[in-house]
Amino acid sequence: MRCLKEEFFKKLAKKVALELLGQYLIRECHGFKVVVRIVEVEAYLGAKDKASHAYGGRRTKRNNAMYQRGGVFYVYKIYGLYHCLNVVTGINNSPQAVLIRAVEPIEGIERLRKNRATKTDKNLTNGPGKLTQAMEINSSFNSQSVENKELYFSRGEKIKINQIIKAPRINIDYAEECKDLLLRFYLKGNKFISAK
DNA sequence: TGTCCGATTGGT
DNA sequence: CCAATCGGACAG
Numbered sequence: 001m002r003c004l005k006e007e008f009f010k011k012l013a014k015k016v017a018l019e020l021l022g023q024y025l026i027r028e029c030h031g032f033k034v035v036v037r038i039v040e041v042e043a044y045l046g047a048k049d050k051a052s053h054a055y056g057g058r059r060t061k062r063n064n065a066m067y068q069r070g071g072v073f074y075v076y077k078i079y080g081l082y083h084c085l086n087v088v089t090g091i092n093n094s095p096q097a098v099l100i101r102a103v104e105p106i107e108g109i110e111r112l113r114k115n116r117a118t119k120t121d122k123n124l125t126n127g128p129g130k131l132t133q134a135m136e137i138n139s140s141f142n143s144q145s146v147e148n149k150e151l152y153f154s155r156g157e158k159i160k161i162n163q164i165i166k167a168p169r170i171n172i173d174y175a176e177e178c179k180d181l182l183l184r185f186y187l188k189g190n191k192f193i194s195a196k
Numbered sequence: 197t198g199t200c201c202g203a204t205t206g207g208t
Numbered sequence: 209c210c211a212a213t214c215g216g217a218c219a220g
Contacts, residue, residue, distance in 0.1 A: 042203070044203075051203070052203085053203080058217090060216075060217065060218095061215090061216065061217085062215080062216060062217080076203085076215095077214080077215065077216095078202055078203070078204060079201090079202060079204055079205080079212075079213065079214080080202090080212075080213035080214030080215070081204070081205075081212065081213060081214080082204055082205070084203060084204085086203085097203095099203060101203085127204070127205070128203070128204070129204045129205060130204085130205075169203070170203070170204095171202085171203060171204075172203060174202095175203095194204095195205095197219105197220090198218105198219090198220090199217105199218090199219085199220105200216105200217090200218090200219100201214100201215105201216095201217090202214105202215105202216105204212105205211105205212090206210105206211095206212090207209105207210090207211090207212105208209075208210080208211100
């Protein structure tokens, strides 16, 4: 098992985002193990990025994890209903992160089905709020290191650059000129890409 | 203290 | 298209 160390994340968010595609995310606990493959991500760049929670250097209770070192999770609740999973990148006090938007089940799909009532398996993990629900990821992982026994990454196959689609990020209409930046990355033709 | 709203989702 | 649903951001 080649577990990704914190070191992997101490780079610019855009670079980490591209490199995370194709890597595995593993959720393990007493009694179960779920392995998924990352197929869609978004990079959030920091103080100058109007789409980011840290725009303008805002530091609040919610986004505090973004100001920690690269290699910790940033998990927040949205719409009072769902959780979004991010990994902080870069160095301390450089609030960048990568949002995990969609994943493909590899192992332990029964557990995912148990956690989300859906008609199709595609609908288990093809969105940021869906995958956290299916994988039992909540705020308890906020600020936790990626070198963690219950939620961590491991090496997947290398992805060829021509298999990666670059697109504008989703649901950030408020971000003015930043909304058109091509910071959403996903695997071409993958079945588990989020809607839109 | 009070009001407003979202890096989403599911159901019309 | 719109409601669900609530912690937290922010104004006063």
